Structure formats: C-alpha cells, structure tokens
Amino acid sequence: MRELKLMKGNEALAESAIRAGCDAYFGxxxxxxxxxxxxxSREANQRTGMVILxxxxxxxxxNMVYGAAGTGKKVMTSSSSPGISxxxxxxxxIACAELPCLLVNVNRGGPGLGTIQPAQGDYFxxxxxxxxGDYKLIVLAPSTVQEMSDFVExxxxxxxxxxxxxxxxxxxxxxxMMEKVELNPQxxxxxxxxxxxxxGRKNGNGxxxxxxxxxxxxxxxxxxxxxxxxxxxxxxxxxxxxxxxDDADYxxxxxxxxxxxxxxAAELARAKGIKVGVFRPITLFPFPYKELFENVKxxxxxxxVEMNAGQMVEDVRLAVEGKVQVEFHGRMGGVxxxxxxxLEKLEEKYLGGSK
Amino acid sequence: MNEKKTLDDQHYEKIIAExxxxxxxxxxxxxxxxxxxxxxxxxxxxCGHGVxxxxxxxxxxxxxxxxxxxxxxxxxxxxLAYNYLNIDMSEAAHGRASAVATGIKRVLPxxxxxxxxxxxxxxxxxxxxxxxxxxxxxxxxxxxxxxxxYGMTGGQMAPTTxxxxxxxxxxxxxxxxxxxxxxKMTDLVAQLPGTYYVTRHSVHKxxxxxxxxxxxxxxxxxxKEKKGTCFIEVVSNCPSNWKMxxxxxxxxxxxxxxxxxxxxxxxxPNQKEN
Amino acid sequence: xxxxxGDIVIDIEKCKGCELCVAACPQDSLEQxxxxxxxxxxxxxxxxxxxxGCINCALVCPDGAITVYREVAxxxxxxxxKVKNVNKDMTITVDE
Numbered sequence: 181m182r183e184l185k186l187m188k189g190n191e192a193l194a195e196s197a198i199r200a201g202c203d204a205y206f207g208x209x210x211x212x213x214x215x216x217x218x219x220x221s222r223e224a225n226q227r228t229g230m231v232i233l234x235x236x237x238x239x240x241x242x243n244m245v246y247g248a249a250g251t252g253k254k255v256m257t258s259s260s261s262p263g264i265s266x267x268x269x270x271x272x273x274i275a276c277a278e279l280p281c282l283l284v285n286v287n288r289g290g291p292g293l294g295t296i297q298p299a300q301g302d303y304f305x306x307x308x309x310x311x312x313g314d315y316k317l318i319v320l321a322p323s324t325v326q327e328m329s330d331f332v333e334x335x336x337x338x339x340x341x342x343x344x345x346x347x348x349x350x351x352x353x354x355x356x357m358m359e360k361v362e363l364n365p366q367x368x369x370x371x372x373x374x375x376x377x378x379x380g381r382k383n384g385n386g387x388x389x390x391x392x393x394x395x396x397x398x399x400x401x402x403x404x405x406x407x408x409x410x411x412x413x414x415x416x417x418x419x420x421x422x423x424x425x426d427d428a429d430y431x432x433x434x435x436x437x438x439x440x441x442x443x444x445a446a447e448l449a450r451a452k453g454i455k456v457g458v459f460r461p462i463t464l465f466p467f468p469y470k471e472l473f474e475n476v477k478x479x480x481x482x483x484x485v486e487m488n489a490g491q492m493v494e495d496v497r498l499a500v501e502g503k504v505q506v507e508f509h510g511r512m513g514g515v516x517x518x519x520x521x522x523l524e525k526l527e528e529k530y531l532g533g534s535k
Numbered sequence: 536m537n538e539k540k541t542l543d544d545q546h547y548e549k550i551i552a553e554x555x556x557x558x559x560x561x562x563x564x565x566x567x568x569x570x571x572x573x574x575x576x577x578x579x580x581x582c583g584h585g586v587x588x589x590x591x592x593x594x595x596x597x598x599x600x601x602x603x604x605x606x607x608x609x610x611x612x613x614x615l616a617y618n619y620l621n622i623d624m625s626e627a628a629h630g631r632a633s634a635v636a637t638g639i640k641r642v643l644p645x646x647x648x649x650x651x652x653x654x655x656x657x658x659x660x661x662x663x664x665x666x667x668x669x670x671x672x673x674x675x676x677x678x679x680x681x682x683x684x685y686g687m688t689g690g691q692m693a694p695t696t697x698x699x700x701x702x703x704x705x706x707x708x709x710x711x712x713x714x715x716x717x718x719k720m721t722d723l724v725a726q727l728p729g730t731y732y733v734t735r736h737s738v739h740k741x742x743x744x745x746x747x748x749x750x751x752x753x754x755x756x757x758x759k760e761k762k763g764t765c766f767i768e769v770v771s772n773c774p775s776n777w778k779m780x781x782x783x784x785x786x787x788x789x790x791x792x793x794x795x796x797x798x799x800x801x802x803x804p805n806q807k808e809n
Numbered sequence: 810x811x812x813x814x815g816d817i818v819i820d821i822e823k824c825k826g827c828e829l830c831v832a833a834c835p836q837d838s839l840e841q842x843x844x845x846x847x848x849x850x851x852x853x854x855x856x857x858x859x860x861x862g863c864i865n866c867a868l869v870c871p872d873g874a875i876t877v878y879r880e881v882a883x884x885x886x887x888x889x890x891k892v893k894n895v896n897k898d899m900t901i902t903v904d905e
Binding site for chain 1: 572602603614620624642646664
Binding site for chain 2: 814815822826827829833864875876879
C-alpha cells in the first residue's frame with residue numbers, strides 16, 4: 181500500500197525524486213516550477229543526504245548535471261521553457277556523452293519570455309532535438325499529478341538502462357494543481373560503480389566523458405551508435421493510453437494536460453450521441469506511430485488538440501500517412517481550451533457545425 | 536682535455552651500452568609515466584600547456600592521488616587534455632568547466648577535482664560560472680591558463696589581451712576605449728570569501744616551473760582539508776598566435792605580460808586568517 | 810671538490826625543437842640538430858659534455874621529452890649526446 185497524499189504536481193515530483201533515491205538536483209528558480217527547487221531545498225538533504233544546489237543560471241545547472249551525471253549518480257534538474265532553452269547546449273553534450281539524467285520541463289507559454297501559464301509549445305524542442313546535432317531525449321508526458329510522481333522513478337530507470345537523458349515534459353497547470361497522489365516507498369540512495377563513470381582512475385587507463393571526436397569518421401560512428409540506441413528505445417519503450425477508441429467514430433489525440441480536457445470533451449460528445457475516443461501518447465519520443473495508426477485506421481477522422489500552434493499534429497499525420505483525415509485545434513500563449521470548445525471544434529470540422 | 540671525435544654508428548652504440556651514466560640509478564628527473572600517456576601532445580612547439588600538464592601529472596604521481604583525481608577540461612586548446620593525462624576526466628562546454636567540476640565535487644566530495652581553463656573560457660564566456668564557483672567556495676582547484684589570446688580559434692582578442700596588443704580581432708591593437716581593458720580575473724576572485732588560495736605563476740623559466748609545482752601540491756592539500764576554492768593563474772605564452780618563436784614569446788611574456796599580471800600569491804591562507 | 814656529471818636523453822620523437830631548453834641551459838650544452846624527426850621537427854641535441862644535471866631543460870620542456878641523469882664524480886665514465894637514432898656526422902665528446 182502506497183502512501184496517499186494531496187500534493188501539487190511540482191511537489192509530488194520533487195517528493196518522488198527524494199524517494200527514488202536521487203543523488204543530486206541542480207536548478208534555478210523560474211515560474212511555474214520553482215516549487216521543485218523549494219521543496220527539495222526544504223526536504224531532501226536532511227532526509228537522504230541528497231545534494232541540492234541552486235545554481236547561478238540554468239546554463240550552470242545543466243552543466244553541473246553533466247558533471248555529476250558523469251560520475252554515475254542519479255542526477256536531475258528542472259526548469260520551465262525559457263530556462264530549458266538556455267540548457268539546450270548542455271543537453272546536447274549530455275546526449276552525445278550518453279549520460280543518464282532526468283530533466284523536467286514545466287512548459288509555459290512562449291515564445292520569448294512569454295507567459296507563466298501552461299502551454300505545450302516546447303513539443304518540438306523536447307521531441308525533435310532542441311539543441312544542436314542529431315540526438316533524442318526520451319520524453320515522458322504526464323497528464324496527472326500521479327504521473328508526475330510515477331514518472332520520476334521510471335525516468336531514472338530508462339535513463340540508466342539506455343544511458344540517455346530523459347525529459348518529463350509537463351506544464352504549468354499540472355505543476356501547480358493539487359491532486360491526491362500515491363507515493364512510492366523511500367528507496368535507499370546507494371553508490372553503484374559503473375565502468376564508464378569518472379570516479380577516479382581505477383585499473384586501466386583514465387576514463388573520459390566527452391562529446392568531442394575530431395575525426396569525422398569517428399564522429400559518424402558515435403552517431404551510428406546513438407541512432408541504433410534510439411531505434412532500440414523505439415522498439416521497447418513506447419507508452420500510450422487509448423480510451424474508448426474501439427467503438428469510436430472520431431479520435432481525439434492529445435497529450436499531457438490537454439488529454440484530460442479531451443476526456444471530458446469525449447464524454448460530452450458521447451452524451452450527444454457522437455462516438456469519440458481519446459488517444460494519448462505518454463512517450464512523445466518514442467512516439468507511438470504504429471499504435472496510433474492501429475487505433476485510428478478505420479475511423480472517420482482525428483482531431484488533434486494541443487496548447488500550441490500545431491506541433492504533435494505533424495507526428496500524428498506521419499502516423500496515419502494520409503489515410504485518415506487529421507484536423508487540428510490549438511490554443512496558444514498559455515490559454516487552456518475548454519471541453520465544450522473542443523467538442524464544438526470536432527463538430528465544426530466533421531459534422532458541419534454544432535448540433 | 537676534451538677531445539672531439541666523430542664516431543661511427545657501431546662505436547656510438549657501444550659507448551652508450553658500456554660507459555653511459557644514463558641508467559635508472561642516476562635519474563634525477565624523468566617525465567611522468569603513469570599519470571601521463573606517451574602520446575606526443577598536439578600543442579604548438581613551445582606552448583606552456585605542455586609544462587602545466589606535465590606538472591599536474593608529476594604532482595598526481597608524487598602525491599599518490601591518481602585514483603582520487605578527476606579533471607575537467609573545457610573547450611579551448613586544452614580540451615583534449617584527457618588524451619595526455621591518464622586520469623579520469625570530463626570534457627566541458629565552453630566556459631562551463633567550473634560548473635561541471637562543481638557537479639562532480641558535490642556528488643563525490645572525497646575526490647580531488649580540478650578544472651583546467653583558458654582565458655577565453657574562464658574570463659569571458661565562463662565568467663559567471665567562475666565567479667559563482669569561487670563565491671560558493673567549492674572545494675576544487677581551478678587552473679587558469681592566461682596567454683592573452685584565443686589560441687584554438689586562431690588568435691582572436693581575449694578578455695585578458697593587453698592594451699594595444701594586436702590580435703586578429705584587434706588588428707590595430709586593443710583599443711581599451713572601445714574594447715575594454717584586460718580583465719584581471721585572478722585579482723577579482725581573490726576578493727571573494729570562498730577562495731582560500733589564489734596565486735599567479737608562470738612556466739617561462741625553470742625556477743617558475745618549480746614554484747608552480749609547489750602551488751599545485753599546496754592546492755591539492757588544501758582541497759583534501761576542504762578549505763575552499765584554490766585558484767592558480769598561469770601566465771603563459773602562445774608563440775603561434777603571438778607570431779613569435781617560443782624563446783621570443785617567453786621574452787615578450789616577461790617584458791609585457793608580467794608587469795600587468797605580476798607573479799606571486801594574491802591570497803594566502805595566512806592573510807585569510809588575519 | 811667533487812665533480813658532478815650530468816647527462817640527458819631527449820626523446821626526439823616527442824621533441825618539437827622549440828629551443829626553450831636551449832635557452833634554459835646554463836651550460837649552453839644544447840643545440841638544434843640539422844635533422845628532422847618523423848614529424849618534421851628539427852629536434853634538440855646535446856653538443857657539449859658539460860652538463861651538470863641541473864634539470865632546467867627538463868623543467869621547461871613543454872613536451873616532457875627530456876630525462877636527466879646525474880652522478881657525482883668517482884663513478885663510471887660519462888658519455889654525452891645520447892640521442893637515439895642519430896648516426897652520421899654527429900660530433901660527440903668523450904671524457905679521457
């Protein structure tokens with residue numbers, strides 16, 4: 181029986197990091213994720229000895245993560261959109277050096293300084309690369325406070341399994357909202373010697389954490405290795421949720437916070453006799469292309485709903501390869517769509533307007 | 536009493552074998568073997584990096600800390616330091632070495648961590664990380680190689696380039712009115728309470744090399760005692776980009792760099808206690 | 810007064826001929842050779858037998874190419890110019 185608590189999303193995530201036996205957190209305040217740093221500063225060190233350091237910038241914090249992750253410890257940082265943009269160089273280095281770590285993006289409205297309200301405008305940045313070069317993060321998109329909590333331990337598992345950075349892509353609303361959450365029991369923090377980690381030279385030559393390979397052939401080999409790993413991740417780690425899709429005529433595709441609203445919209449639709457199901461990708465990379473196609477191939481249409489100008493919809497279109505009609509509805513800049521609005525859009529696009 | 540002879544090959548080999556004092560019993564100095572690879576370094580002839588690398592390796596061997604040391608080398612000429620130093624090392628992004636070193640040290644507080652940074656790295660793009668690392672008094676050693684120029688990218692102006700000194704981006708000399716004055720990072724960090732030992736050295740003469748080695752030893756000892764940040768600036772040369780021979784560059788260093796960047800301790804533990 | 814004999818071995822494949830050791834040698838024992846190593850550098854050779862083993866050359870050597878030996882008089886005969894792979898036209902001085 182797991183411990184039951186009423187918690188804010190950001191705090192549940194922070195609490196779960198402590199319980200997952202995380203060794204270090206490096207971060208910088210930014211709304212709407214500062215609770216993570218605040219909660220950890222208050223709780224973590226005295227309970228497990230976890231290192232908590234408020235860095236001088238996001239640039240510094242991601243590089244502290246790089247350094248600490250290189251020693252094989254469980255390390256994380258969190259930020260919100262503009263801060264994550266600042267971290268992109270470091271994330272690219274981490275991906276190339278193949279260091280396991282957890283990054284949390286509590287997405288807010290953009291571009292620029294934008295707003296502090298929830299948004300999903302960082303989908304491309306998170307899923308398609310973000311920094312320079314060919315690399316991928318494993319991206320998990322929670323839609324409840326419970327998932328904000330559960331995905332922490334899962335992220336560390338995946339990060340170490342593949343030696344790859346994992347991002348939890350959430351948003352300002354999930355970070356701030358309070359829900360009941362079942363917490364995992366406390367895991368012990370323990371040091372595991374990993375053969376690649378720089379912990380002081382053992383037998384043999386010094387170990388090196390690097391992303392620099394001056395010979396182009398060598399750099400290509402590194403890329404080939406990374407791509408092979410990404411294919412492996414695509415094969416093994418796809419996660420999604422399909423609700424009432426079997427008998428549906430229309431499928432709403434949405435991730436994170438929006439998916440919850442879409443469930444309500446689907447309910448309203450069914451009350452009106454329109455059979456609607458909801459497909460929610462949980463891993464945004466690897467994206468559930470095949471699984472989505474299987475769920476929508478015989479449907480009348482798809483409505484993709486996002487809090488951005490249409491980013492995941494590109495992957496949805498790739499998944500159906502033109503075989504199913506795909507429509508998009510998005511709100512931007514921190515505006516959250518309502519269930520009624522989503523239903524109205526579905527009716528407008530597919531049924532010639534609201535009945 | 537010395538007689539000059541021309542020797543053929545065979546004779547020469549024979550002399551080495553039979554009469555040489557070059558045997559292990561007579562070694563008074565040999566380059567480090569275990570903390571350094573045999574690979575020749577890629578640095579230009581006469582570059583100070585090689586000396587500082589070698590001193591680090593010597594100190595690490597002599598102190599017996601090879602299993603405890605973790606180094607960080609960021610972008611700059613010395614980014615490939617891990618190809619020469621046979622210890623655990625991490626590359627770092629440009630300017631971020633002290634942040635990376637902080638990350639390592641915080642999770643492995645018993646290990647000895649150093650960063651090895653150039654002037655562009657430490658005093659321009661990485662100024663914030665450097666100052667805050669020193670201000671937090673991270674228990675690390677920062678080695679700052681100051682040759683007043685961006686070496687790796689081909690001789691552009693650095694924050695430490697002297698007034699009126701020419702570089703490819705200050706072709707008529709550094710005009711302090713528009714390009715700012717050379718930044719004395721070492722004096723700056725000495726003001727911060729977090730730094731414990733701040734000193735400036737050079738490697739242009741044998742005596743200076745000996746002094747630098749002592750400073751590195753002291754710094755690792757202070758780090759073991761968790762005293763705070765140790766910061767060693769090494770005023771060095773860049774013969775290729777200064778467009779001089781190595782010998783000329785050292786002379787130029789002595790005449791021009793050292794008056795502006797005077798050698799010696801800037802902050803010592805005694806001063807701190809007073 | 811005991812006489813100090815010194816000697817050095819230069820790893821000519823590591824040497825880049827920067828001549829910092831030449832400038833550092835108080836005995837003027839070192840010179841640039843007229844031959845190049847496999848990288849094309851005119852490496853340094855010892856041309857006098859007056860080395861005292863003070864190690865200044867090794868200290869300033871950026872390439873860690875120099876090993877220094879020293880013996881206080883009374884020991885074996887000494888030899889100079891222990892430069893590997895050097896053969897022809899090499900002037901070498903020998904103690905009588």
